[in-house]
Amino acid sequence: MLTNAEFLDRAWSESGPKLISGFSRPFFHNLMGILHGYKYDKKSYGGMIRHSEAGMLYCWSRQLPASATIVEIGCYGGLSTSYLAAGCKGKQGCQIYSIDPFNSNLERQAELTDNCVSLDNKPARDLVAERLSQSGFGDIVELIEGYSQDVAAKWSKPIDFLWIDGNHEQALQDFNDFKPWLKKGARVALHDAHPRYGYQEVVRDVAQIFANDDEWCEMEHVKSIITGIYRG
Numbered sequence: 001m002l003t004n005a006e007f008l009d010r011a012w013s014e015s016g017p018k019l020i021s022g023f024s025r026p027f028f029h030n031l032m033g034i035l036h037g038y039k040y041d042k043k044s045y046g047g048m049i050r051h052s053e054a055g056m057l058y059c060w061s062r063q064l065p066a067s068a069t070i071v072e073i074g075c076y077g078g079l080s081t082s083y084l085a086a087g088c089k090g091k092q093g094c095q096i097y098s099i100d101p102f103n104s105n106l107e108r109q110a111e112l113t114d115n116c117v118s119l120d121n122k123p124a125r126d127l128v129a130e131r132l133s134q135s136g137f138g139d140i141v142e143l144i145e146g147y148s149q150d151v152a153a154k155w156s157k158p159i160d161f162l163w164i165d166g167n168h169e170q171a172l173q174d175f176n177d178f179k180p181w182l183k184k185g186a187r188v189a190l191h192d193a194h195p196r197y198g199y200q201e202v203v204r205d206v207a208q209i210f211a212n213d214d215e216w217c218e219m220e221h222v223k224s225i226i227t228g229i230y231r232g
């Protein structure tokens with residue numbers, strides 16, 4: 001059994017098999033990507049997740065119980081949001097809260113966000129809402145125009161799945177802000193958490209977030225996503 005630190009070392013290694021949890025996960029991830037990860041047009045959404053990541057977001061969301069709460073930090077054009085929502089579709093009472101400043105107050109965004117997306121032509125909240133509504137997700141997703149840190153300060157709902165893909169310089173802060181609301185058994189997943197195709201700051205934060213083996217189980221690595229289940 002790998003410790004979480006050993007797991008991360010292996011997930012981030014340049015070479016060698018990434019057989020984790022006794023099953024060839026990359027094969028499974030690719031299969032889920034092929035089956036579920038091409039549904040929404042990455043180009044027109046301006047999305048930043050790979051098909052295997054999209055497929056697994058769908059699967060993880062699908063595994064959640066009825067009335068589950070998902071918090072997404074970093075919606076952008078709604079691509080990852082759509083896969084999360086597709087997984088929830090048909091489950092009674094599931095709700096996704098997706099936080100992003102969208103195209104509001106671009107001067108403030110230049111100060112408060114990293115440079116991972118261009119501020120020119122950022123998708124507007126209304127455009128993303130319309131897109132989600134056309135896919136039948138209008139009632140599942142609440143788009144919150146703002147910043148994760150401000151939303152967290154007023155948050156009061158237990159969380160089943162926390163998906164962090166916002167400001168890559170504050171992943172640890174985002175995690176810590178929402179951690180008190182994680183249910184036992186909640187999934188936490190971070191995007192861009194791989195040294196080769198992510199951000200060094202997220203890699204550093206992920207090592208800290210998942211450092212305690214007693215707190216986390218079922219660690220999984222999908223391309224640039226690192227995820228685990230919170231034991232509480």
Ligand SMILES: C[S@@+](CC[C@H](N)C(=O)[O-])C[C@H]1O[C@@H](n2cnc3c(N)ncnc32)[C@H](O)[C@@H]1O
Nearest residue numbers: 047048074076079080099100113147148166167
């Ligand atoms: C990499 S993009 C998200 C991509 C999206 N998850 C997808 O798969 O298409 C990151 C987004 O997070 C937003 N962002 C940056 N800082 C944020 C914060 N503190 N709270 C919420 N969103 C933030 C950015 O403006 C940008 O739209």
